[in-house]
Amino acid sequence: MSVIGIVSPGFSGRRRGGAPDLPPGQYLTEDFPVLSAGPTPHVPKESWNLTVTTETGAAHHWDWAGLTALPTERFTVDLHCVTKWSKLATAWEGISLDTLLAGVETSAEYALAHSYGGYTTNLPLEDLLDGQAWIAVRYDGEDLTPEHGGPARLLVPHLYLWKSAKWVSAIRLLNEDHPGFWESVGYHNYGDPWREQRYWGD
Amino acid sequence: MTDNRLDGNAAGGALREVFAVDLTAATxxxxxxxxxLALAESRLYTHAPGLVGRCPGCDAVLFRLVRGPGRAWLDLRGVTCLQFALPGAT
Known part of the structure; x- marks a missing residue:
């Protein structure tokens, strides 16, 4: 794959005086906790597929070769999990959703990400665009392990990490919002860590 | 035709009796x-934003329980018709 740029979004810009300025209610962790709502899917790259469907039913498919032929970015971002740990300055490689969706014609306002294993999470389509989201394929210089969502996961670091669907298999672009796995059982529909949107009504 | 409906508050006593029992024993x-299956037989995933119980036969989600400050959410859409024993009741 080709690496065309190094992107460092401004998530680290809020730190002052050497002490990390974390979102409210978060604590700093140095390891990388593994959270999962079910068995870890082990999807070989040879059979991996990503499908984007639009509100008209048009479907766009990428196999592993097709995905990794797209321009790849290196980016360093902070992660904030709703279970209150934050991990700073994590280094990834992946394909920007701007790149992935460049040829996808849509006027949808919402996206629903699906994973191998059945997980779902919803977010406004605009939160996937403008350099805010990637299909990540490498972490810390290595191929993404199944425990962390490999071979490919969604990464939307400006929202709580449950929005960054591991083992992403499809993204449906929709005219209506459709709450996902956690959003339908108490967790906030949007999930902005800086506004501490953990639960319904926060 | 008579409209034999009551306000949902009238179910309070019956629901309180059911939800006071140990749900893991419910089938x-x-x-x-x-x-x-009994809910105790489910495969429970706890390293997650909530508790997720899955079917030991097919891995489908049976229940999800989220606990927040002063609130909880329980989704049982993956399991139908729970049967409870009511200790002391006849």
Whole structure:
């Protein structure tokens, strides 16, 4: 794959005086906790597929070769999990959703990400665009392990990490919002860590 | 035709009796594969934003329980018709 740029979004810009300025209610962790709502899917790259469907039913498919032929970015971002740990300055490689969706014609306002294993999470389509989201394929210089969502996961670091669907298999672009796995059982529909949107009504 | 409806508050006593029991002993049916099981037999995933109970037969989600400050959410859409024993009741 080709690496065309190094992107460092401004998530680290809020730190002052050497002490990390974390979102409210978060604590700093140095390891990388593994959270999962079910068995870890082990999807070989040879059979991996990503499908984007639009509100008209048009479907766009990428196999592993097709995905990794797209321009790849290196980016360093902070992660904030709703279970209150934050991990700073994590280094990834992946394909920007701007790149992935460049040829996808849509006027949808919402996206629903699906994973191998059945997980779902919803977010406004605009939160996937403008350099805010990637299909990540490498972490810390290595191929993404199944425990962390490999071979490919969604990464939307400006929202709580449950929005960054591991083992992403499809993204449906929709005219209506459709709450996902956690959003339908108490967790906030949007999930902005800086506004501490953990639960319904926060 | 008589409209035999009551306000939902009238179910309070009956629901309180059921929800006071140990739900892990309740038996139900997986909505996906129809296996009957006690909730204690489910595969529980706890390293997650909530508790997720899955069917030991097909891995489908049976229940999700999220606990927030002063609130909880329980989704049982993956399991149908729970059967409870009511200790002391006849």
């Amino acid at each position: 139900g049916q997986c909505s996906n594969c129809s296996q009957r």
